[in-house]
Amino acid sequence: MPRYAAKLQYDGTHYVGYQVQPNGPSIQAEIEKALKLMAKLPKGQHIPTSSSGRTDSGVHALGQVIHFDYPAAIQPDSMLRALNSILDSSIRIIQVAQVADDFHSRYHATGKKYLYRVDTNRFPDPFKRLYTTHHPYRYNLQNMQAAIQAIVGTHDFSSFCSSKTDKENKVRTIYEATVNYDEASHELHFYFHGAGFLYNMVRILVGTLLQIGDGLKPVNELERLLEAQNRNEAGPTAPPQGLCMMEVEYPEDPFK
Amino acid sequence: MPRYAAKLQYDGTHYVGYQVQPNGPSIQAEIEKALKLMAKLPKGQHIPTSSSGRTDSGVHALGQVIHFDYPAAIQPDSMLRALNSILDSSIRIIQVAQVADDFHSRYHATGKKYLYRVDTNRFPDPFKRLYTTHHPYRYNLQNMQAAIQAIVGTHDFSSFCSSKTDKENKVRTIYEATVNYDEASHELHFYFHGAGFLYNMVRILVGTLLQIGDGLKPVNELERLLEAQNRNEAGPTAPPQGLCMMEVEYPEDPFK
Numbered sequence: 001m002p003r004y005a006a007k008l009q010y011d012g013t014h015y016v017g018y019q020v021q022p023n024g025p026s027i028q029a030e031i032e033k034a035l036k037l038m039a040k041l042p043k044g045q046h047i048p049t050s051s052s053g054r055t056d057s058g059v060h061a062l063g064q065v066i067h068f069d070y071p072a073a074i075q076p077d078s079m080l081r082a083l084n085s086i087l088d089s090s091i092r093i094i095q096v097a098q099v100a101d102d103f104h105s106r107y108h109a110t111g112k113k114y115l116y117r118v119d120t121n122r123f124p125d126p127f128k129r130l131y132t133t134h135h136p137y138r139y140n141l142q143n144m145q146a147a148i149q150a151i152v153g154t155h156d157f158s159s160f161c162s163s164k165t166d167k168e169n170k171v172r173t174i175y176e177a178t179v180n181y182d183e184a185s186h187e188l189h190f191y192f193h194g195a196g197f198l199y200n201m202v203r204i205l206v207g208t209l210l211q212i213g214d215g216l217k218p219v220n221e222l223e224r225l226l227e228a229q230n231r232n233e234a235g236p237t238a239p240p241q242g243l244c245m246m247e248v249e250y251p252e253d254p255f256k
Numbered sequence: 257m258p259r260y261a262a263k264l265q266y267d268g269t270h271y272v273g274y275q276v277q278p279n280g281p282s283i284q285a286e287i288e289k290a291l292k293l294m295a296k297l298p299k300g301q302h303i304p305t306s307s308s309g310r311t312d313s314g315v316h317a318l319g320q321v322i323h324f325d326y327p328a329a330i331q332p333d334s335m336l337r338a339l340n341s342i343l344d345s346s347i348r349i350i351q352v353a354q355v356a357d358d359f360h361s362r363y364h365a366t367g368k369k370y371l372y373r374v375d376t377n378r379f380p381d382p383f384k385r386l387y388t389t390h391h392p393y394r395y396n397l398q399n400m401q402a403a404i405q406a407i408v409g410t411h412d413f414s415s416f417c418s419s420k421t422d423k424e425n426k427v428r429t430i431y432e433a434t435v436n437y438d439e440a441s442h443e444l445h446f447y448f449h450g451a452g453f454l455y456n457m458v459r460i461l462v463g464t465l466l467q468i469g470d471g472l473k474p475v476n477e478l479e480r481l482l483e484a485q486n487r488n489e490a491g492p493t494a495p496p497q498g499l500c501m502m503e504v505e506y507p508e509d510p511f512k
Contacts, residue, residue: 084379089380091382123348126267126346126348
């Protein structure tokens with residue numbers, strides 16, 4: 001069966017996350033339902049999909065990548081049109097490509113980019129409440145910008161990983177991490193580019209960085225936490241709706 | 257009792273519209289509930305509010321204006337903070353002012369501005385689906401720009417008014433009407449500034465203009481419809497979610 005990769009965007013607001021869960025609708029279930037309908041599969045059969053990584057309930061994506069084997073050879077653009085015509089408008093496939101039989105959206109990924117958006121308006125913007133976290137307090141941007149540099153490089157991120165993880169190895173490499181204020185939108189933008197991320201890692205980093213910005217923690221707090229290797233010492237997990245998976249990188253762009 | 261004016265923004269997605277309706281939650285009911293709670297009114301009593309005009313189910317606002325009489329003199333900023341702390345984040349009060357006892361948000365309004373956003377992406381952007389209408393077809397922008405000029409001035413807009421209206425007089429004055437393509441967002445922006453608007457007027461105008469853009473109707477269609485004075489001859493009512501009430505004008509800005 002030919003293998004396909006697809007790049008997708010979704011508004012995660014009304015989903016339990018990317019991955020199939022017993023307690024509510026998931027992006028994965030919606031896509032597999034659409035594939036099954038397209039392929040006219042009999043009851044009991046389905047087309048399993050794999051993603052570059054799960055996203056949590058309420059987390060969004062602008063560049064999630066998945067792959068699956070489809071029972072027929074179909075032009076990628078026909079596949080894209082067919083899927084989009086079935087899927088709810090909260091999910092949109094933006095690219096489809098036929099890929100090598102051994103392509104794997106997760107194992108072959110070499111990097112990921114995340115954006116975390118914080119609405120700093122005094123009162124939350126009604127049009128952004130699903131896509132930002134509201135944080136109207138005074139903050140020191142310079143302190144957050146100085147602090148965030150500590151995570152660049154290869155570190156043990158145990159302090160920034162949910163205890164619910166099943167991963168043993170907590171060492172990850174971050175290529176770039178920045179925080180900036182966007183005048184036009186009145187938003188703080190936390191940007192992370194790394195080889196890989198642990199469960200809730202971006203959200204715990206943002207929760208801790210906001211504490212540093214608020215003056216509740218010292219500027220060198222992230223350095224201390226990297227050494228402490230203890231989740232209980234880090235800041236709170238920032239809410240899901242501010243987080244968006246922006247891009248997944250591969251040695252060779254599967255959609256080129 | 258002192259009279260207050262408030263300017264508000266709302267995401268109309270999950271409301272039946274501005275005005276109280278028996279069939280679901282309304283912005284007005286949410287605000288009156290918040291005012292009642294603030295004023296600690298006994299059961300059966302409430303603080304009625306009036307708006308500059310109703311907005312339909314699913315229609316949004318960035319500058320709706322309302323007024324109400326409050327049983328105590330409160331600092332406008334305290335009122336603003338108290339209301340926002342009670343209201344759901346889909347509604348935000350952005351300004352409050354104490355106004356003259358005879359100020360009326362509807363009768364004193366001298367102008368209104370509306371924006372209608374159309375997502376022209378091939379597939380609908382998941383993050384805009386609640387705030388735009390998706391229209392991925394080829395269109396002729398120049399034809400729409402030429403056509404829209406016909407409505408500027410004072411005209412009988414009977415062709416562009418829902419039959420559900422209770423208004424006898426269908427003559428309205430439009431100061432400015434434009435349509436432009438926004439490169440950054442891949443959106444068509446229809447902008448209307450007028451002394452007043454009829455029920456569904458903006459949405460029927462946009463529905464008809466899109467037909468002109470698509471080549472289904474000639475460029476002089478709006479002129480013909482202004483003369484025809486017949487709703488059945490105009491185009492469809494464009495969906496609510498693309499529409500946003502941007503601003504209400506008064507001879508003197510009540511919030512200055």
